[in-house]
Amino acid sequence: MYGRESIALQREVHAVQIPEGTPLTLPQGHIVTLFQSLGGNFTVTTERGNMVRIAGDDADALGKEPPSLGNLESGNDAETIEKNAWEVMRTVFDPEIPVNIVDLGLVYHCGVTPDAEGGHAVHVIMTLTAPGCGMGPILQQDVELGIRNLPGVTRVNVEVVFDPPWSREMMSEVAKLQLGMF
Incomplete structure (x- = not known):
């Protein structure tokens, strides 16, 4: 998914600043704009215009479903x-x-x-x-x-x-x- 959607964070969430890779925490209620939702992670821009990545495990903070990997083959070989x-x-x-x-x-x-x-x-x-x-x-x-x-x-x-x-x-x-x- 690639698009623009404004979202109020439903809880405090850890994120990573792009492109520096610096960890940060965004507070509950902070407005972010969804930039990209691919591979189970979310790229958003913050109220201050910074681009950050929110892990798929924290999808609930955005009101989204966690990602699933459904197209794997079964077997241990x-x-x-x-x-x-x-x-x-x-x-x-x-x-x-x-x-x-x-x-x-x-x-x-x-x-x-x-x-x-x-x-x-x-x-x-x-x-x-x-x-x-x-x-x-x-x-x-x-x-x-x-x-x-x-x-x-x-x-x-x-x-x-x-x-x-x-x-x-x-x-x-x-x-x-x-x-x-x-």
Whole structure:
């Protein structure tokens, strides 16, 4: 969802300032304008005009339903876990860009290997659109937490690299169409 809707917060809520990544708390009753609701998180602008991200777990503060991931395959084998990991990463969005990190070309690798604990370890190599992006740790955490919650996953390592550096050529055709870059 991409649009503009003014909402009075129904309770105090923790948020993250965009693009710095600085945590902050917004009080109950604060008026925010919904900018983007993609991947289960909400990008809003505050009364002061600051852009912040509110986690999907706090959807009730906005009077919204929490997100659900309904299109995952069942199974604990490595192939299914890898497919589901890619699906999870397709739900992670840069809060300023209405395109998921997979279509943006930020994910370079996702590998699944057997883990000594009996499940599977998932290793992701990704980058950011800019090395100094304050939201980088937040996006990395979104990927890690999303994959960690998959059945059969016992360990997750999300590595952020800057070589090769990200460029617009890494975006999928879908992303370029969404952003009008043709």
